[in-house]
């Protein structure tokens with residue numbers, strides 16, 4: 090039977106050692122995200138949101154628990170495999186766009202595709218992606234000539250280029266004003282729905298929570314669904 094979830098985090102615990110002390114940042118946290126579902130995680134500073142997202146994105150291993158991305162279980166200490174899964178199955182959108190300064194908007198997208206050329210997965214079309222995000226006029230521009238909102242939109246396009254199973258985004262609105270921040274989340278939502286991707290957004294920005302399907306709050310090392318957002 091095909092897995093109905095694009096992303097499953099099962100009973101995840103994470104602790105960091107601080108001298109003699111063991112700090113439990115996540116305690117038995119589980120989350121399942123279906124294709125086309127857009128989820129937000131909120132919570133106080135230092136509650137473990139970025140840690141949780143890093144575990145979901147195969148950037149960090151949990152102390153306990155399992156992660157399944159696009160039907161594939163992430164196994165500890167298989168670094169090469171984790172890099173491959175990260176590249177093929179996960180699209181990241183960071184707080185600061187992380188664009189390469191010496192590539193144009195279009196090249197940022199085709200570069201990602203070229204790196205993954207041989208993996209046999211279908212790819213998005215760079216021109217269509219730029220058009221969809223209102224960036225046709227930026228195709229040949231370098232990041233230094235783009236506005237903050239435009240750069241963030243290129244970062245969104247780039248995250249979808251490889252046709253990943255999961256989109257992960259950490260504070261995508263942090264460097265933008267309210268209006269541009271909202272536009273960016275609206276665009277993430279539009280692409281998530283159009284391409285049927287599972288997406289998790291970590292945010293402090295309460296003003297964009299009406300755009301997601303479900304809001305979770307991470308506090309005291311546990312994750313709880315927020316009702317009546």
Ligand SMILES: Nc1ncnc2c1ncn2[C@@H]1O[C@H](COP(=O)(O)OP(=O)(O)OP(=O)(O)O)[C@@H](O)[C@H]1O
Pocket residue numbers: 105106114132133134135136137138139140141
């Ligand atoms: N590599 C590490 N070693 C030790 N402690 C760490 C490490 N990374 C994070 N922490 C601690 O884990 C806790 C959770 O950090 P995390 O960055 O996940 O929180 P957050 O909810 O994303 O915070 P913020 O909203 O401020 O970005 C913090 O107390 C942090 O100091």
